[in-house]
Structures are given as structure tokens and as C-alpha cells.
Amino acid sequence: MADRDEDTILRERAADESRDAYALDDTLRAQLKAMVAARDVAAIDALMEPLHAADIADLLEQVSEGERAAWLALWSKGIDGEVLSELDWGLREEVIDLLPDQVLADAVRELDSDDVVDLVEDLEEAQIEAILEALEPADRVAVEQALAWPEESAGRLMQREVVHALEHWTVGQMIDHLRANTQGLPEQFYHVILTDPRLKPVGYVTLGRMLASARTTEMRAITEDSFRTIPATQHEDDVAYAFNQYHLISAPVVDGDGRLVGVITIDDAMIVLDERNEEDLLLLGGVNDESSLSDGVIETTRRRVPWLVVNLGTAALAALVIAQFEATISALVALAILMPIVASMGGNAGTQSLTVAVRAIATRDLTRANTWRFVLREAGVGVFNGLSLALPLALVTGLVFGSVGLGVVIGAALIINLFVAAVAGTLVPLALDRLNLDPALASGVFVTTVTDVIGFFAFLGLASLFLL
Amino acid sequence: MADRDEDTILRERAADESRDAYALDDTLRAQLKAMVAARDVAAIDALMEPLHAADIADLLEQVSEGERAAWLALWSKGIDGEVLSELDWGLREEVIDLLPDQVLADAVRELDSDDVVDLVEDLEEAQIEAILEALEPADRVAVEQALAWPEESAGRLMQREVVHALEHWTVGQMIDHLRANTQGLPEQFYHVILTDPRLKPVGYVTLGRMLASARTTEMRAITEDSFRTIPATQHEDDVAYAFNQYHLISAPVVDGDGRLVGVITIDDAMIVLDERNEEDLLLLGGVNDESSLSDGVIETTRRRVPWLVVNLGTAALAALVIAQFEATISALVALAILMPIVASMGGNAGTQSLTVAVRAIATRDLTRANTWRFVLREAGVGVFNGLSLALPLALVTGLVFGSVGLGVVIGAALIINLFVAAVAGTLVPLALDRLNLDPALASGVFVTTVTDVIGFFAFLGLASLFLL
Structure with a gap:
């Protein structure tokens, strides 16, 4: 902690340096834009010449769709195989469609076999055909053999050139x-x-x-x-x-x-x-991974909306739980004011456990050998968190609303919900992993559904039992 | 999508293979436990001999604290410098304390200078001193020179042995x-x-x-x-x-x-x-990164609770907003049932934008050049999401509660909250980045606070204006 200041200073200095060293500055983009507008191919050549393929790819990703088309119409010959390899999946198809056949053929011919495989495997049939036809027969056979291995296998990833x-x-x-x-x-x-x-x-x-x-x-x-x-x-x-x-x-x-x-x-x-x-x-974060920064509004909405629809369903479930206690809330409106606190704390604590579990599964630190020790630890953390936060919450609630009973009820509901949050936050991703599904997939929705439902049910249920 | 089945099969097969190939199986841990109990040092030697240092380190992390101490008391000579380098930060101090001085000295003497620096930089003064003293004078000077560079700098990361x-x-x-x-x-x-x-x-x-x-x-x-x-x-x-x-x-x-x-x-x-x-x-996920899987319940609670306290504060803020509409809720309890839907949808949509923004800042795909295009896109996505989800939500609400007005109010509140969620989800991490803070730090709390407050305010506010 004593080094925080030094660390901050270094970070700032490094941020400044890196703006010079690695970041593509706005000047570059502005210059490019002017050159494209002036149709000055020689100037574009000179501007791109010192750039690494990865930086040219980034620049292609960062300009708008219109700018990209205008730029490539003038300067497609600069797009070599390496630039294509560095492009985001989302953009590859678009850029490949913009390239003349001969440019595309030249571009892929320079690549190692593994890079060609990586380039073509997500394209559409017609585009793959066009690229394969551009290759020398021997290279074409190598790529076709690689494509015969299953998707996402080592066979697809390897290069065949071996010493x-x-x-x-x-x-x-x-x-x-x-x-x-x-x-x-x-x-x-x-x-x-x-x-x-x-x-x-x-x-x-x-x-x-x-x-x-x-x-x-x-x-x-x-x-x-x-x-x-x-x-x-x-x-x-x-x-x-x-x-x-x-x-x-x-x-x-x-x-x-x-x-x-x-x-x-x-x-x-x-x-x-x-x-x-x-x-x-x-x-x-509830986002499908195929999305890209260069996607437009409609495409992005299309990708994001499914999770929101799922969340709408689970939120309706939570609403259904609240509806069971309509009479209780009518009798004591303070419950409506306080109930989001219990649910939100559960959601947060559940997300903490979930995040740690997903990371530990990904790094294979969480194995069969230590699963139960981990689940027990998280459950213990849930209980301790509940105990340490229930008291202040109960006290403040009791004082503000002038009701000891309301304080006790919200404190008890918090303890229950934080315990449930910890258990759900660990068991949901572990269960998904055992089912050979990605532990991160939909975990968040499952866990917050559990904490919402239990949070509302525990709080309103205890209230109707003891306060009315 | 046609390849989904093939992909799943491959994933399962690979998971089985990898259980043999890379995962430390339970048998190994059970054997180790039995050997430690029997104090059979030769058998432990034979068991550990074929393992990579990284796997021995993982095994140290996966056994319980008591097992670790018993194991190291018998077999500390097997812990070489590489195993120490591979250990989680959290465990290094504990393991180093368990090692006899001579074993520690031998262990660090084999390491390259950069690995010694990495090993010592987070230890306590006394431990650093013990390790430095074990080094040959020339190596000691090299490590001290490296430690003279600022923390988290290239100077700390580099090795001085250069060809x-x-x-x-x-x-x-x-x-x-x-x-x-x-x-x-x-x-x-x-x-x-x-x-x-x-x-x-x-x-x-x-x-x-x-x-x-x-x-x-x-x-x-x-x-x-x-x-x-x-x-x-x-x-x-x-x-x-x-x-x-x-x-x-x-x-x-x-x-x-x-x-x-x-x-x-x-x-x-x-x-x-x-x-x-x-x-x-x-x-x-609201977890400080220093936590380790081998931390106990108390240590973990201590690390997790600060974020929950912050969340308690922001949840209280949301409750305060609801409290302003106590009379409205008393008059129409359906509002209490429905209000978590608007807040939860906003939280989810805000987290989506936030996650994409944090990732794009980390990979430096989001730069000054395309910041505004990104913010506008997300705002557009927020509006489209709102429009596409408001209609079904309004219809169902109107039907279930038999009130067209209630349907219109919840639909309008959803549109407002999803727009605000998208803007907050992008602007909060961008602002933190400009302030040279980690964009992921506390972003989630800020964003869900905004979406809770706006969600409750928009829904209850519109309701009190138009429904009472």
C-alpha cells in the first residue's frame, strides 16, 4: 500500500509512453482519412509502410464501415495475408469480400499452413473455395488435410512445416x-x-x-x-x-x-x-463472445437481446414471488422499500463466488480433489458475510423504521440469502462444468435468479410470519 | 451450428484425455496423503520425480494447510526454486516459512535473476533478506539492481543474462x-x-x-x-x-x-x-484480485466484505428512492411487484455494455479514435433493446393486471432504464480509464447503482404522475 503512489505515477508515465509507443494515435487516423479523401495512394503507402500488420488490422477495425470501404478500394494491395490473419473474425468476411481476387490470392499464398487454416475455417463456403483455389497444389492439400481434423483441435492449430x-x-x-x-x-x-x-x-x-x-x-x-x-x-x-x-x-x-x-x-x-x-x-457479463467492436447497432442488439429475454423471464419469476405477498406489502409498505436491499446483496455476493469459481475452473485450480473444500469455504464465507452485515443492517433498519421486528426480519433474511448466494455461486458453475458446458454460460442468470427469488421469499415470508 | 454435436463430442473426448494428460488426479493426492502419513520419504520422492514444477506447485495449493505442513516437514528438499516460482503469491510466504534455511538457499540459487526478483518482490523484508543472503555476491547484486527499478516495470520483469x-x-x-x-x-x-x-x-x-x-x-x-x-x-x-x-x-x-x-x-x-x-x-465480479483459492474462510470474508459494504450503501440509496414513493405504492401494490423487473433489466443491460467496454479498453481496441462511435453504438443498442422488450413487457403487464396504463408506464420505464444502462455501462469504465484507474474497478457497483436508482425512479415516478 505504501507503494501505491509510486505505482500510480509509474502507471501514468507508462500510459503516456505507451501512447507514443503502441497506441494508434488519432493523428494517424486523421491523416489516413485525408489521404483517402484525396485519393493519394502513394501517401497511404508511405503512411502504412512502417506499421506492423497487427496495427494495420487494428486501424481497419477502428475506422467506420464507410471509411474502410473507401480505403480498401484505393489500397487493397497493401492488405497482405498477415493483416487478414490479425483481423477480428467479424471483419474478415467483410474485408475479404472487398478485396480483388488477385490480391486475395497473393495475400494467402505467403502464409504458413496453420495461418491459412485459421483464416478460412470460419468463412463461408464460397470464400473458402476462392482462397483454396489461390494456393499452390501442395499448400492446398496441406490446408485441406488440416481442415479434416475436428474444429478446435490441435490438428487445426498446428503448422505442418516441421524441423x-x-x-x-x-x-x-x-x-x-x-x-x-x-x-x-x-x-x-x-x-x-x-x-x-x-x-x-x-x-x-x-x-x-x-x-x-x-x-x-x-x-x-x-x-x-x-x-x-x-x-x-x-x-x-x-x-x-x-x-x-x-x-x-x-x-x-x-x-x-x-x-x-x-x-x-x-x-x-x-x-x-x-x-x-x-x-x-x-x-x-451476459454477452455472447462472437460480438465484435465493429458490429453495428442492429447486429449488436440481435446478439445481446437473448440474455435480456432470459432475464425478463427470471425477473418475472421474482415478481411472482413478490405477488404472493401482496397483502403483506399492503399492510406494511416499508417492506417494498427494503426488499431490493436483500435481493441486491444476494446478487452481489453470489456473483463474487461465481466469478472466483469460474476463474478457478478455467485455470484448473479447482479440481475434484478440492471441490468440496472450496464449496465449504464459500458457504462459510456466505455465513460470515451474512453475520457481519446483518447486524448493522438490522440496527439501521430498526432505528429508521422504529421497529425492532423489521430489523430482525431483514437481518435474518440477509443471512439466509448470503448463504444461499455463496452455495448457488459455486454449485451452478461446477454443475455446468460436470455437464461439459462452459461454466460461465448463463451462470450469472441462474445465480441472480436464485438470489432474487430467495431474497424476496425469505424477507417477505419472515415478515408475514412475524410482523403481521 | 451444424458442427455443434461434433464440437461437443470433441470437447468431451478432449476433457477425458486431458484428465489423463494434464489434470492432477485424485489418486495422486490420495497416494501422497498415505505416504505422508506413513512418513515414507522414498515413496514421496518417487511419486514427485516425474512431475513438472508447476504440477507440484498446484498440488501444494490443492491440499489443505495441515497436509501441506506435514508433507513439507518430511520432504522439503524436493521444493526447488522452480516450484517456489510457480506457487500462488498467497502461498509463497507460508511455504518459504516452512522451509529450512539451507533448502531455501539451494532453491533460489538455481534460478535466473528475473525469477528471483519475481519470487522476492512480494515477500516481507526478513524473508527477502534471507533469500538475498543465500545468493552468490554477483547474483545478489543483479537482484538488487533489478529491485531498484520501479514495481511493475520492465526492469523488474527482465532477465539480465543476455546473448x-x-x-x-x-x-x-x-x-x-x-x-x-x-x-x-x-x-x-x-x-x-x-x-x-x-x-x-x-x-x-x-x-x-x-x-x-x-x-x-x-x-x-x-x-x-x-x-x-x-x-x-x-x-x-x-x-x-x-x-x-x-x-x-x-x-x-x-x-x-x-x-x-x-x-x-x-x-x-x-x-x-x-x-x-x-x-x-x-x-x-466484485472480488479483489489478491484472493487465492487456498485462503481460509476468515481471510476470504475479510477480502470480500468491502464490496458488499459498498453495495449495502448503494442499495440503501435505491431504497431511499423507493421511499419517496411510499404513498404511490400504498395506493397501488402492483408497483411493488413489478419494480424489480425494471431495475434488474437495467442492471443486466448495463453489465453487458460494461463488460464489452472493459474488455475493449484492456485489449486497446477502444481508443480515443473510436470512443464516441462506441458510446453512440451502445446508446443505440440500449434504445433498440428497450423498444423490442418494452412492447411484450407492456402487453403482458397490461393483461395480467388488467391496466393499460400500468403496461404503458412499465414499458416507458424500461426504455428509459435500458438507455441509461447502456450509457452508464460505457461512460463509467471510460471515465475510470481517463483517470488512470483500472476500468474494471468498482464499475459494476457504479453501473448497477445508476440502473437501480433510475429504474425505480422512472417506474414509480411515471406511475405516480399518470396512474394516480
């Missing part, structure tokens, strides 16, 4: 082999995978270790201690987990017979991790 | 240099950084490119196109952003004079990204 060696090779032989085959090398690689003669991976050697070893050293003498292969059918979430947990940089992928068929690198795994984090965050 | 070369060197010279200096090399490295004679980085060469080039090739002839240096004072969030945005594997860090002082690798950046994602998710 491997037989285990009895020496460092010198391997270096000579690399120098003789520069054309076939992947753009980035960090390890040489050693295989037996039947192409089964048996270990791997880091390039750093190879470079620091004598030419006569046998490759198998300098393999890394830990070595993991990934089945091509493994789900990409598990692949991403393994990369994160074991700090992998690249890992060989094997088919059902254990033979080397590709390699997955850290950048692929990071994209999956990022998507999964985004999905969990948005789902907990 | 660099003068730009005019040939590949052959560099390989000979590496072979002659194997002792000083970092455990993992992916690039050679080229510097001028004053140690200013001028480019970098991937090891793959080096290996595939002839010995006579000049290093400067095979540098990568894109090259970024990171100032040592840059905030770690910006560092992580750059790694993610530009798919970096490693990047040189420079001091104020532009001289090379260290290198940051992807694993460091991934840890920061992961922490930031976790922080955003938990903050949006």
Missing part, C-alpha cells in the same frame, strides 16, 4: 541439413524435434543448446529434460493450458499412431488463451 | 563465441541481439536463421525486419501488450541512455497477461 532430425544425427549434420534446406524452413522455429525412423518424436533440442555445442555432439545427448507431445485430436483449450502451465514455446503434434504430423508454437496457444479469457469474461 | 553480439560479427564468430561461453548462457534464449560498440541494440537475429546461414554470413545481413526495444521503466502491462500484439518471443530492454540492460521473454509476458486478465475478471 526434425533422426536422433543419432550430430549437431554438425543437423546444421548442414538446415543450411542445405533453407527454403523449406518455417518462418519461426525454436526447437529441432528428434524422431525415430518411424517418425515418432523421442525428444527435442533447443536451438540455443545446439548452437553452443560442438559439431561432433550427438543431438540425443543434448535433448531437454521435459518433453511433451500433443495428440492431434486434443482440444485446443487443453493445448493452451499445457503451453501456459509448462511454459512451452513449441510442441510436436502426433497422430493416432504417435507419428509426428506438425508443431504448435506459443503464438497459436496465446491466441487460444486470449479467446478463452475473453469468452469467459463476456459470458459472465 | 548479444557486435553487428559486424559473422555467424561463425558468433557460434564460436557461444561454444566458448556455455556457462554464462541463459537457460532459454531465442535471439541474438546485435549492438553497436556502446551497447545500443540495433537489431536481432533468430537462432533458426543463424543455424541456416553459412559461417561467413555477417550477422547484420540476417536480422529480422521488425525490431522493438523496451524501455526499462515501461509498465509491465504495456510490455505484455507489445508481446501479444506483435507476437514477440523475446525483446531487448534498454536503460535511459538506450543501452542494453536485459531481455524479456514470452513466458514473463504471459504471466503478466494472465494476471491482468484474472484481475479484470475478478474486479468485474
